[in-house]
Amino acid sequence: MTARQYVVIGGGIIGSSTAYYISKHSQFNPDSDKITIVESTAIASAASGKSGGFLAEDWHGPDTEGLAELSYSLHKQLSDEYDGVNNWEYRPVNALSLMGQVGPKKGKVDDAKKKGAHWLSDKVVDKCSVLGTPPSTAQVTPEPLVQTLAELSKADVVIASAEQVNRDNDGNIFSVRAQTKEGNSVEIPATDVVLAAGPWTGRLAQKLLSPAEARKCSVTGQRAHSIIVRPSQGKTLTDHCLFTMVKERTTTHEPEIYCRPQGTAYICGASDTVPLPEDASKVVPSKSAIADLKSQSALISDYFDSSMSVEKEQACYLPISASHSPIVGKVSDGVFIGAGHAVWGITLGVGTGKVLSEIMIDGKASSCDVGSLKP
Known part of the structure; x- marks a missing residue:
């Protein structure tokens, strides 16, 4: 099987959750596959580090209710497995x-x-x-949760701004070029790219993708x-x-x-x-x-x-997002997105990472139906 090089652009709750669940997928081979998080500032430096961390299982409309139920249960599983009570203040409220x-x-x-x-x-x-x-409402302190997920994923973290997605003559992605704050250029091998840069996702899509692809990623x-x-x-x-x-x-x-x-x-x-x-x-x-x-x-x-x-x-x-609903799924071959979650980023973020890992590796989401959220 061909080695996969996953590049996740964005170090917030969705990017870190995606990296974590890729690393836990049964088809991920740590000896040959690689995960890289490209983050311009620091892990959990934006909304994921400054949000309140309120979690609700059943406060959601038909487009996101399945994702919310999945994500809420994953929050509990993560807390049970990694002592979230002490490490990121998980508790029912x-x-x-x-x-x-x-x-x-x-x-x-x-x-x-x-x-x-x-x-x-x-x-x-x-x-x-x-x-x-309880048990349908809970809370976390988001910053340590996001940092823990990034660490557990064992992803390489590159502090740089993504500047270009490189493709061969057949349109296959082979690398992402990024630039550090010191002005140094870094080229990261890539077969799969995830846009999970929160409010910067739309701006990045316009820079990195074709106009047709970018139109599917309208987030501000x-x-x-x-x-x-x-x-x-x-x-x-x-x-x-x-x-x-x-x-x-x-x-x-x-x-x-x-x-x-x-x-x-x-x-x-x-x-x-x-x-x-x-x-x-x-x-x-x-x-x-x-x-x-x-x-x-x-x-x-x-x-x-x-x-x-x-x-x-x-x-x-x-x-x-332009639709005021999250955008989750495949944009084009090798390009995926998880963004536009508004105030529900922490509640929905871990579930979004889970289904993105399935879409990338299995070709479809199996944990819940996110068809109404596709780009």
Whole structure:
């Protein structure tokens, strides 16, 4: 059998998962086949390292419900096999919808009305509803998960920007040329190329592929902001992920708050239309958007007042496809894509890697039907 040279462009959740599941496929031969991850900045340096890590098994539409069920079960399997509880903070969680408004209240709100999230402010809670409970909702801290998958794949990691896909006279791919930040050119042998560069996928496709191929890979990005905070000593958060809608005069705030096992909270929201930069290293947050997240979270709980410590202020770009659905599958002979997962990249990412490995090696996905997501 001819040796395969897999080049995965992108070191996020989808790229790292694809590399991992290629390496675990029964037809992969580690003595002759090779996997290379080409990443312009660092593994998990973009949205996969800065997202919240909320996982939902059954919150998805018909196009992605099968992929979501597969991916959710794979998250649990990975955690069981590699101690995800300690290595990337995998745990089941309760998901709540919080409806509220800023204004005078009639005294204390009973903790039962807060569905166990006792730290919510009496001043803002009108209604809490349960959106999800274990075993169908969970969370991870994405950055160490992605880094672990890349490491377990035993792929070579090349920190460089992909510049060209080289093909012979018959159209067969034989290498990928990349350029390091120092300006050095690197040529990587390739038989199969996976585009998994998140919001940069569409831009890369235009550079690396034919116009007909690139039209199947239309993905761009929308900037979103987040902070990671730690309440002051003695203030203990619960195992909840909150999706909020809080009215303040004529404005509605909708931050999402994911409490993490080690006592921090990931708080996100505040998207905008600032254009996608050249690479992940050039993504910077808006100071006003970060300030908004801090003030909005302080309305929801005094755990997030000025006494909290802010551990990270960050931004990333959510990958959005032209169809607003993920694009997963074969683009052309030797070219594959996994991108455009928007806010569901972490939930769907490991399953996407699994089915891409099957499509590349077996010629079709067997773990679930992703036909509606094909390029």
